[in-house]
Amino acid sequence: MFGRKQAEPVTAFEKVTLTESTMRGKREYEIINKGESAEVSLYMMYYKDGEEEKRLEKQTDCGTDAVLEILNTCGVTSWDGFHGKHPKNVSDGTMFSFEASVNSGTVITADGSENFPKNYRMLTDWFYETLKDADVSESE
Numbered sequence: 001m002f003g004r005k006q007a008e009p010v011t012a013f014e015k016v017t018l019t020e021s022t023m024r025g026k027r028e029y030e031i032i033n034k035g036e037s038a039e040v041s042l043y044m045m046y047y048k049d050g051e052e053e054k055r056l057e058k059q060t061d062c063g064t065d066a067v068l069e070i071l072n073t074c075g076v077t078s079w080d081g082f083h084g085k086h087p088k089n090v091s092d093g094t095m096f097s098f099e100a101s102v103n104s105g106t107v108i109t110a111d112g113s114e115n116f117p118k119n120y121r122m123l124t125d126w127f128y129e130t131l132k133d134a135d136v137s138e139s140e
Contacts, residue, residue, distance in 0.1 A: 007075035010068055013038075014101040018123065021095045028054070029127045037061045042131050060134035070126045074119040076100060076108055084112025096120075 016031040026045035031038050042058040079098060086093065093114030100108040110117055 007072070007078035008103075010071040010077060010100075010102045012103055013064075013067060013071065016067070016071070016100040016102075017098070018127070019097045020124075023092060027057075029124075029131075031067055033064060033067075034061070036064060038064050038067045040067075040127070040130050040134075042127070056136050058131045058134040059136055060131060062130060066130075070123060071100070071102070074123045076123070077102070077106075079110040079117040080108040082110035082112065082117045084110075084115025084117070086113035087115060090114050 012033075013031070014033050016029075018029040020027050020029075028043040028045070030041045030043065032041075038061065040060050040062055041056060043054045044057050046053045046055060076098075095113045096111060096116065098108070098110040102108060
C-alpha cells in the first residue's frame with residue numbers, strides 16, 4: 001500500500017520536473033544537474049493562437065548538494081507510483097505531475113489532483129524560496 005514505502009536515499013540526480021495546473025494557469029519547475037551545480041528554472045505556460053507556449057520566467061543556479069538535501073528531506077523516492085485521486089465534493093484545486101531521474105537510471109513518477117504525497121508542500125516551498133529573487137538572466 002502506498003505511504004508505507006521506505007524512501008531510498010537519492011545519491012545522484014539528472015533531472016527533476018514538477019508541473020502544477022490550476023484553473024488560472026500552468027507552471028513547470030525544473031532542476032537540471034550541471035555537475036557541481038544545478039540549474040533551477042520556473043516556466044509558465046501560455047496559450048497563443050490555440051497553442052501552448054512555454055516561457056522561462058525565473059532561473060538560478062544552486063549546489064547539487066542543496067538539491068540532494070531537499071529531495072531526501074522530502075523522501076521523493078517514496079512518491080514513486082503515487083496517484084492522488086481528486087477528493088469528492090472538491091470542485092477546484094491544483095493538479096500536479098512529478099518526474100525525477102535519480103540514482104543513475106531510476107525514474108520516479110507521481111501525480112494527483114488536490115491530493116499530494118507526504119512533504120509535497122516542502123518541495124514547492126523550496127522551489128519558491130530558491131527562485132524568489134531570481135530572474136531569467138541570472139544563470140546565463
